[in-house]
Amino acid sequence: MKLGxxxxxxxxxxxxxxxxxxxxxxxxxxxxxxxxxxxxxxLYASIGKGLTVFGGGLSIGGIVRMVVKR
Numbered sequence: 001m002k003l004g005x006x007x008x009x010x011x012x013x014x015x016x017x018x019x020x021x022x023x024x025x026x027x028x029x030x031x032x033x034x035x036x037x038x039x040x041x042x043l044y045a046s047i048g049k050g051l052t053v054f055g056g057g058l059s060i061g062g063i064v065r066m067v068v069k070r
Contacts, residue, residue: 001069007062011055018051 021044 001066004062004064004066004069007065008059009062011058011060011062013055015052015055015059018048018053018055020048021045022048022052
């Protein structure tokens with residue numbers, strides 16, 4: 001049960017960071033202002049998408065582990 005909860009929490013944190021980097025309307029746009037070349041913006045958006053997918057999968061895995069373990 002502890003492993004499932006920790007997977008859920010860590011996954012949600014990673015997914016939140018990914019959404020922060022992926023969403024162009026977030027404050028990441030101002031945080032990345034010095035690096036506003038098109039290639040860098042595309043790089044950060046793709047890293048954000050990857051982190052969102054990975055974190056979401058980790059969270060779902062944590063939920064499944066808690067349900068199966070019970």
